[in-house]
Amino acid sequence: AQSVTQPDIHITVSEGASLELRCNYSYGATPYLFWYVQSPGQGLQLLLKYFSGDTLVQGIKGFEAEFKRSQSSFNLRKPSVHWSDAAEYFCAVGGAGGSYIPTFGRGTSLIVHP
């Protein structure tokens, strides 16, 4: 069965500092990986996705993530955090084919200090 672990429930960073959110997955084949962001009371917005090819993927809002098959990880990074990045971040794993429902991690809450 597929699963996603986000080991950090909360992360606190200062504005302007770099950010890395961790995501580890378990999946039997080549995974499709996603990062979503959720602002309070809102739905989830896709930040970036990995299907195949280059293991470093660029997303919206200056985010990037790196797929490391050997470590079963797909960590999200941003070089300089803005106060507006404060939100909940979800990592998800899915498979090829529409019948495979993506599995979501429990989320990491990002707090940004001025």
Added chain:
Amino acid sequence: KAGVTQTPRYLIKTRGQQVTLSCSPISGHRSVSWYQQTPGQGLQFLFEYFSETQRNKGNFPGRFSGRQFSNSRSEMNVSTLELGDSALYLCASRPAGDRGTEAFFGQGTRLTVV
């Protein structure tokens, strides 16, 4: 292209009542999934409909049901509401094909059971 639309955005219901939530997917998307999000349990998959048929189902009691219409719009029904059903209910639509695991979310319906 319009995004996923969920109505209503907010609902307050009394224990024992029933409720129906609506979701209009992105045009052309035939898959609609429903999720329950609570602070304690995170994002939990309820069920998925594809071409008017339930294709996947999560681990929720039979009080939770859904359906999909020929235009891909979906409704979710919860009968005999309990206090624990208070949550943000999210709908996600997905395109068909191999890239079908990429989910696009609506803003959610916040259900409060009193």
